[in-house]
Amino acid sequence: MEARLTQLLGKPVIKVTKLYGGASYRTFYRVxxxxxxxxxxxxxxxxxMSVSEEITNLKEKPKELSYxxxxxxxxxxxxxxxxIKLFSEEDRWIILNDLGDTKLWDTVKTAQPNDIKKWYKKALDLLVILQNKTSKDISTSAHQHISTSCIAYQRSFDATLFNWEFDHFLEYYFQLSAVSCQPSAEDKDIFIKETRKITQELCAMPQVFTHxxxxxxNLMVHNNQLTMTDFQDALLGPDVYDLVSLLRDSYFDVTDYLEELLEYYGxxxxxxxKKLRRAFxxxxxxxxxxxxxxFVFIDHVKKNPDFLKFIPTSMGYVKQALARLPEYNGLYDLIKKY
Structure with missing residues (x-):
């Protein structure tokens, strides 16, 4: 590998070390x-390619790597x-500048409350800039895809994808040893009926460029600024999708600051x-x-149990949200049962 990289970079490569890649199919190294x-x-x-790429409504095969x-x-x-410093199609290698190892998560996990809020507001500022700068390429009135150069505008969250992800939960979550029993046929019917209603509401929301x-x-801290990574699955999605990804992060809980951060973004x-809270x-x-x-799928299929510890936080978010959505009491009762 060192010899090939030396050839590609045009300078001697001394060492290559493998980095932790999480659940990604990709492999990362520091050169x-x-x-x-x-x-x-x-x-x-x-x-x-990721499962998300396989089932999105992209009509044509990509001519280049999504990243x-x-x-x-x-x-x-x-x-x-x-x-991107260079791309070797032969090797399927993308060589990037090195932004270090410090992610937003690393920065806030030991920070004081005021610093946590400062960094999350900085991330929200970046999200606002992302949404505003990409909005020119979307016809919000007709949901028409105007930009054809970026693959994100050629695929979107639709009912098929939302329902597939709901059903993915139904298929794998109950394989957890911590779950006491399997859902009954009646409970499965309730789950499907309630989640299909949520899908309808999500599909009716305005769509924006969605990381x-x-x-x-996936937000690197470098020179006191944030840089976005892992954006290769970008598509059109509900205007609150990325907001939820940030503020309901399974890896770091900002519930204590949630209302302030929602008001800041809103x-x-x-x-x-009130409309933001319901959509959120x-x-x-x-x-x-x-x-x-x-997370259960990654454990059972990819043999990587590292993400199981984040399930309680994730399911806690679900219960907190459903408690504020009385029209979905059936789903709330079902989730609490298991």
């Missing part, structure tokens, strides 16, 4: 070159994303706070049920 310059190597496995396509688009808007994983683990984007809760139910099922 040390002569002169103490470092890079990040992202290796893309042949023929592999490269979306990075170029976001960079063209002046948004903070990693620099999809705009959360503390004030910038012109939301009525609906999207929380969908996203966090999906995450909980996915």
């Amino acid at each position: 040390f070159s002569q002169g103490d310059e470092t890079f990040i190597l992202m290796a893309m496995p042949e023929g592999k 490269i396509n979306v990075q170029r688009y976001l960079k063209s808007l002046g948004l903070p994303v990693p620099e 999809r994983d705009f959360q503390g683990s 004030g910038q984007q012109g939301w009525h706070i 809760d609906l999207q929380t139910v969908q996203r966090k049920l999906k995450d909980s099922g996915r």
Whole structure:
């Protein structure tokens, strides 16, 4: 690997160390070159793509890797994303500038409350800029995709995808050893009926450019600024989707500051706070049920149990949201039962 990287970079590569890649199909390395310059190597496995890519409503096969396509688009808007130093199609390697190892999550997990709020408001500022700069490429009145250069505008959250993610929870969550029993046929029917209603509400929301994983683990802190990573699954989605990803992060709970942060964001984007709260809760139910099922899938199928510890937080978010949605009492009672 060192010899090949030396050839590609045109400078001697001294060492390559593997980095933790989480649940990703991709493999990450830090590349040390002569002169103490470092890079990040992202290796893309042949023929592999995320389940989310496989079932989205993308009509044509992508002509290039989604990461490269979306990075170029976001960079063209002046948004903070990693620099692509080079791409080797032969090796399926993307070499990026090294932003270090400090994520937003690392910064806030030991911080004082005022600093936690400061950093999350900084992240919300970035989300507002992202949504405002990408809004010019969307016809919000007709939901028409205007930008054809960025793959995110060629795919979207629709009923099929939302329902697949709900059903993914139903399929995998109850395989947890901590779950006392399997849902009855009647409970499964209630789950499907209630979640289909949530899907209808989510599909009726205005759609915007959606990062999809705009959360503390995908926001790098470098030179006191935030840089977005892991944006390759971007698509059109409900206007609160990324907000939920950030403020209902399974890896870091900001419940103590949630109302202040929602008001901060809502004030910038012109939301009525009650409408924002309801939309936020609906999207929380969908996203966090999906995450909980996915964490079990990652354990059972990918043999990686690292994410199981985040299920209680995720399901806690679901229960908190459903408690504020009395029209979904049937789903709330079902979730509490198990």
